[in-house]
Amino acid sequence: QSGDSYISVNARVEQELAEFSARNLFPVLQLLIYIVDTLRMNNLVWGVGRGSCVASYCLYLIGIHKVDSIKYNLDIREFLK
8 A cells, every 4th residue: 555545544534533523423333343343253244335334434444334435435424414
């Protein structure tokens, strides 16, 4: 990964985490991490992702969906409407 793309990924994650924090959604992120970890531990399969949630790169990193929103240039504002 090049230095420029590393910076853009970090900036995107920081932007999203600031938005989640401003909306008091960290407990929701914690719950989603718990759910994904539980699914993985039990070898359960869940969907690839759909709808506005695929615009969140943080949810991609957590494993909620498998759509790289940076690669496809998806705007986080689509998720946070």
